[in-house]
Amino acid sequence: MIQEITKSNKALLSALDCDEDNIIIEGFMERYSVNRDEASEILQETKKWLWLASENIKEKKSFRLFIDNSLLIIDEMWHNFILHTRIYQKFCNEKLNLFVHHEPTSASEKIRGFDSEEEKQKYQKFQEEKLRQQLSYIYDKLGAETVSKWYEEFPEKFNEKKIHAIKR
């Protein structure tokens, strides 16, 4: 059923609904100074992200989804979700039929040096293409509203500095 859902975020979220959502939400509220509605919304968006990641794998796409600075708050909720190992495993097994692993980018990969301006531009062009591909995939599967929430609303509301400030 879940596989057939595209662009219908409400139906998707209903399909991804879990009995233990409150435990995850309360865990996040213990670690970050956000209210219940905010934590609940971030969890919903994180579940959509995980569903999309599983779809990306099942469809054998040539690219893997990545989290960059725009999606940091989803990454934070994902970390919080993973802490509850049994619930996370159950969610992956029952809702996604796939265990979605989290693989951080190493520090050496993040801090890149370039031998020339040409090499730097080439790398940036490559990153831009990867991002365009990902945005297009999100748009096709979840619609413009989700792209806007993840890449406009969330970075504004929860940028790196703000996330640091709300950490308890």
Added chain:
Amino acid sequence: MKTTTTKNNSKANTEKEQFLNNILAKKKIQSPTCVTVCAVN
């Protein structure tokens, strides 16, 4: 009928391209923080 469908698809693609271009134009391209890796059970 077929022409109308093609035109509608083309319009939708243009709207999508414009929407994504706007987002990309505002965004500073950065290295990924993490990637998703999946293991099929």
